[in-house]
Amino acid sequence: MEQIAGPEYSYLRQLVFDVSQNVLDASRDYLFDTRLTKVLRNQGMTRLDELVHKLRAQKNSALERDVAEAMTINETSFFRDLxxxxxxxxxxxxxxxxxxxxxxxxxxxxxxxxxxxxxxxxxxxxxxxxxxxxxxxxxxxxxxxxxxxxxxxxxxxxxxxxxxxxxxxxxxxxxxxxxxxxxxxxxxxxxxxxxxxxxxxxxxxxxxxxxxxxxxxxxxxxxxxxxxxxxxxxxxxxxxxxxxxxxxxxxxxxxxxxxxxxxxxxxxxxxxxxxxxxx
Ligand SMILES: C[S@@+](CC[C@H](N)C(=O)[O-])C[C@H]1O[C@@H](n2cnc3c(N)ncnc32)[C@H](O)[C@@H]1O
Structure with missing residues (x-):
């Protein structure tokens, strides 16, 4: 179930872009809900809107990095594509x-x-x-x-x-x-x-x-x-x-x-x- 609204997702998308230049597609906003679970837990939070609120309230580069890193896709394998x-x-x-x-x-x-x-x-x-x-x-x-x-x-x-x-x-x-x-x-x-x-x-x-x-x-x-x-x-x-x-x-x-x-x-x-x- 969507925890936050469209503007908050676009805030997170922009944040990820600013930190890692990764362009995330709005059609996959649901990935924030699953991938940010650990960041939320580390912050003692249960809801994405709390996290967005904290990010907006005060510049926190470490937390911004945590969010951007959590959204990376780390798929790889040995001798990939051979x-x-x-x-x-x-x-x-x-x-x-x-x-x-x-x-x-x-x-x-x-x-x-x-x-x-x-x-x-x-x-x-x-x-x-x-x-x-x-x-x-x-x-x-x-x-x-x-x-x-x-x-x-x-x-x-x-x-x-x-x-x-x-x-x-x-x-x-x-x-x-x-x-x-x-x-x-x-x-x-x-x-x-x-x-x-x-x-x-x-x-x-x-x-x-x-x-x-x-x-x-x-x-x-x-x-x-x-x-x-x-x-x-x-x-x-x-x-x-x-x-x-x-x-x-x-x-x-x-x-x-x-x-x-x-x-x-x-x-x-x-x-x-x-x-x-x-x-
Ligand atoms: C899909 S993996 C590819 C891994 C490996 N190169 C391969 O082909 O198997 C993409 C990797 O790019 C990293 N990545 C994404 N944006 C990056 C950036 N701005 N600087 C450095 N690494 C980045 C991600 O963290 C992720 O581990």
Whole structure:
């Protein structure tokens, strides 16, 4: 049953947009009723109108963040969509490895990493298929706006159901420890990945060109929550922190808003993007 009226829902929608740039559709306002239950409980409240009243009465950035984070959709899985990982392994990484043979460092960024499966998939792929890279430095960064999922990523602990989605059995045996109903990534996988909270749509990206240049960036299944101007700004920032010969993966239904910055390349049944350089 609707707990608040239309203007209050639109207030919450605007608040979420202001904090995370996520555009929520009015037809799905009912999601506030279910997703904000925990925020209400933490505030000692039972009704959404009390929460809206408190938010309106006085600026409370922490509470605004809690509301925006609670409305994020954190769906992910190990080796999600598989094809980008197969393409990386078979075709793209061997070329990047050749190009980095003197520097001996590979840098990946799982932007909007949710609970970390994408980053850990990269780590496992490197350990499994590129054993010849002993002595190389692997940097795998995972960032997400939602602190709760970042903590889960840091813990690297997954329920059987999450493990059963997309992970080959031999990977489970080789790279996870069984702890009760859960599985925890082994330290050798865990130590390759760094996770932290970061807003992709804040005043600046969590990485900068001067110190961080990534070989591969995964920006998958997050742009669909943003409007066109936000996507445009974000992709211009991503372009700045991607190596000139680097690779960008978007979600299978996502496209860069500004194709003047990117060359789409179809290969291995998927699409990836190369940064165009100013001529
Ligand atoms: C559907 S998940 C995608 C996870 C992963 N990239 C994948 O494709 O499996 C979307 C993630 O984007 C995050 N997100 C939404 N808005 C964000 C923002 N402004 N900055 C950083 N992360 C954001 C959400 O918290 C959520 O974990």
């Amino acid at each position: 094809r980008p990982f197969d393409l990386l392994r078979q075709e793209l990484l061997p070329k990047i490895i050749e190009a980095r043979r003197f520097h001996r460092t590979l840098r990946f960024w799982s932007a909007a990493c949710a609970t970390g499966q994408e980053a850990y998939s990269v780590a496992m792929m490197l350990l499994e298929h590129f054993p010849m890279l002993v002595g190389w430095k692997f940097v795998i960064e995972g960032t997400d706006i939602c602190s709760e999922v970042v903590q889960r990523a840091q813990a690297g602990r997954y329920h059987r159901i999450e493990i059963n989605r997309g992970l080959p059995a031999r990977f489970v045996v080789r790279y996870f420890d069984h702890v009760g109903e859960d599985w925890t990534v082994k330290p050798e996988v865990r130590k390759l990945c760094n996770f932290r909270q970061a807003n992709l749509c804040g005043t600046s990206l969590p990485f900068n060109r001067a110190t961080d240049s990534f070989d591969v960036i995964f920006l998958r299944n997050v742009m669909l929550y943003f409007d066109q101007p936000t996507r445009r700004t974000l992709l211009a920032g991503i372009h700045r922190v991607l190596a000139p010969d680097g690779i960008l993966f978007l979600g299978s239904s996502e496209q860069p808003a500004d194709l003047s910055l990117w060359t789409p390349i179809l290969s291995g049944g998927t699409c990836y993007f190369r940064p165009r350089q100013p001529s």
